[in-house]
Amino acid sequence: MKFEKYHGIGNDYLVYDCQKNTEELDGEMIRRVCDRNFGVGSDGILAGPYIEDGEFAVRVFNPDGSEAKRAGNGIRIFAKYLKDAGYTLSERLNIRTKGGKVQVRFLNADGTRIQADMGKLSFSSKEAGLAGEPREALEEKMVFGQNSYDCSCVSMGNTHCVIPMMEISREKVCKIGAFSERSEYFEDRVNTQIMKVLDKNNIQIEIFERGVGYTLASGTSSCAAAGVAFRLGLADSDVMVHMPGGKLWIQIDEDWRVKMTGSVQSVCRIEMTEDFLRFEP
Numbered sequence: 001m002k003f004e005k006y007h008g009i010g011n012d013y014l015v016y017d018c019q020k021n022t023e024e025l026d027g028e029m030i031r032r033v034c035d036r037n038f039g040v041g042s043d044g045i046l047a048g049p050y051i052e053d054g055e056f057a058v059r060v061f062n063p064d065g066s067e068a069k070r071a072g073n074g075i076r077i078f079a080k081y082l083k084d085a086g087y088t089l090s091e092r093l094n095i096r097t098k099g100g101k102v103q104v105r106f107l108n109a110d111g112t113r114i115q116a117d118m119g120k121l122s123f124s125s126k127e128a129g130l131a132g133e134p135r136e137a138l139e140e141k142m143v144f145g146q147n148s149y150d151c152s153c154v155s156m157g158n159t160h161c162v163i164p165m166m167e168i169s170r171e172k173v174c175k176i177g178a179f180s181e182r183s184e185y186f187e188d189r190v191n192t193q194i195m196k197v198l199d200k201n202n203i204q205i206e207i208f209e210r211g212v213g214y215t216l217a218s219g220t221s222s223c224a225a226a227g228v229a230f231r232l233g234l235a236d237s238d239v240m241v242h243m244p245g246g247k248l249w250i251q252i253d254e255d256w257r258v259k260m261t262g263s264v265q266s267v268c269r270i271e272m273t274e275d276f277l278r279f280e281p
């Protein structure tokens with residue numbers, strides 16, 4: 001069983017090439033491989049390329065074994081993998097995900113800088129995975145643990161809960177995320193971002209991901225936070241999103257289509273040992 005490790009501004013993924021591997025990648029194996037002490041360690045696994053109607057498709061798995069509909073850093077990583085592994089020579093390509101199609105464009109020859117057209121943001125509560133009456137969930141009071149927060153929920157193919165705040169930190173988002181991720185406000189869990197607006201063109205976020213926990217960066221979270229900041233009049237449609245791992249440039253057009261631009265890097269190739277594969281708990 002072989003993987004290739006990449007990261008997008010510190011959000012690390014293992015690519016599992018389903019055309020080259022034969023072993024089954026079940027929930028148990030995903031949890032063990034992603035474990036940072038007992039396995040390789042990663043924020044998730046990108047499995048593919050699957051071919052659907054002549055287009056590439058990818059599946060995104062979280063380290064807890066659950067499947068995600070989308071990953072913004074994951075899409076850029078997978079695009080670079082397709083280039084590195086010789087699956088494509090094109091400058092542009094479409095990649096299908098469970099959360100919709102993404103168009104990616106390589107901005108340089110080695111594929112380390114990529115722009116992705118992520119499709120449309122949606123503020124519909126249904127698409128944002130919220131329980132209850134259909135509505136736009138903007139600045140809704142939600143209680144996580146002992147405290148109440150003003151939350152704006154949005155879908156970027158996957159679901160997000162964005163909380164603007166004056167000061168943000170890793171500790172704060174972990175405290176909130178411990179309750180928000182599995183809160184009953186959401187039908188199938190949620191990704192959480194706390195957001196500090198620096199100025200009209202710069203926002204800063206800390207992230208607690210669904211099925212992952214704290215991460216240094218997240219592409220779809222950046223799109224969601226930028227979308228909420230723009231929608232609430234806190235920022236312009238063109239913003240740099242600053243995260244502990246680095247930054248992503250987000251542009252939103254009049255139809256709420258979102259473009260995300262940022263870097264990716266390959267890290268290493270990994271082959272799991274017989275020992276690891278044989279292991280029985």
Ligand SMILES: N[C@H](CCC[C@H](N)C(=O)O)C(=O)O
Nearest residue numbers: 068071072073158218219220
């Ligand atoms: N790191 C990812 C998000 C993974 C999504 C996942 N945590 C979920 O929706 O379950 C990104 O760059 O967008």
